[in-house]
Amino acid sequence: MKLLERYLQAVRTYLPMSQQEDILKELRENLRGQIEDRESALGRALNEDELAEILKKHGHPLLVATRYRQSRHLIGSTLFPFYWLVMKIILAIMGFGYAVSVLVLIAQGKPFFEVLGALLSYVGAVLPTFAIVTIVFAVLDIGNSKFRLLERATKATNENFNPRTLPMLRPASDFPDGKPISRFKTAFELFFSAAFLLWWMRVSMIRKLALFVVLGPVGLSDKIPFQLGPVWNIIYWPVIFLSLVAVVQQIVTFIYPDRLKFYSEMKLITNGGSVVILYLVTRVNDILAIAPGVSDPWEFAETLRIINMSLHYTMIFAALMTLVECFKQFRWLARVRSSAATSASTVI
């Protein structure tokens, strides 16, 4: 029976202190009962192998002991969906705040590594936020399991709920893009439109940032042998105008995602203008040109030719894609107008 006692000693290690003696006393008797049953069946005392077999079947001491502990969770299934939703909202708001502050730093012409540091500090801020939100919800979960807080809080909401006030069903064809406009996507577009505008307005920092993203550390060097060709000067103001229109549209859409006609009309203007600009750029040979001060321009002539050719086809592809987008918005607007006209004539 020494093996039995060794087994119980091992189980004791993992048991809650206050219940150790009681649980082990009961476990010992249950196991003894089982051993005696087996001994009566065999008509003799069990050898160590047979005893070990019974204990092995009973389970590893750690697993046996954990069954006696109450199962615990940090945030239960009732609160978890709320926890996850709140976490996503907070992280998104923080992300937006950091994005704005990065844009401001860029516009102020702060050094590159200061901007990069601000971007990376978002990651540093996410971890403590994650911890704080989790702790708050863990405390709420304890309160909820003790006082049924959520049930009480939602009772009134449930009683006042009237299904007739739910928004009307809208088919996919009601939306210019075939689906409801996502605020997250709009915020994303707004960030990149603002970044592009700053880049276009020759804020040197964001130009360096863009080159860093595209070329890596080489992009930070002052010795890049290429610059934008003369055509970019011609389209400078039209691009600013279209970018501003896009930024305004994205701000309005972010606040009022249901203003679909405005969204579609503004998209038509920006996409139409973009097609014209892209067409103009594809008409010239030197989309990029050799930067002034390059000692031997012929050294880079072949590289420049390949880059310009790639850019040429990229612009054509982009123009075609934008044209398709234009056509979609135009068709949607035409359909909206024709259905408006039909319903007006029906009323008459």
Place this chain on the structure above:
Amino acid sequence: MVDLAKLTDSDLFENLRLELRRGSLIIAVLAQLREEHYGYALRKALADQGMEIEESTLYPLLRRLETQGLLESEWREEDKRNKRFYRLSKDGARILKQLLEEWNGLNSSLKRIV
């Protein structure tokens, strides 16, 4: 959290089977304890009627049901050894009645459905 998409058929079946058994085990234990038993004897009695339960599941379950007031227990000597005997409490009997009604209702509905 279990990712059901990554489970094999047998894993999935095992998870569903355990889920299905969990509630039934409690009813079986409560019903069997209308007569007094100690842990090992209860396990044997259930097994004899086709309801096999692992020791590591049954013994903690007995303590939990006792904490919830559905069982009563006492240490008593039997065959010159001290054993903890469990039996259904008054509250346990009331809850068992309700659970059996629920079980019978579910069973008849399921029979009609399947």
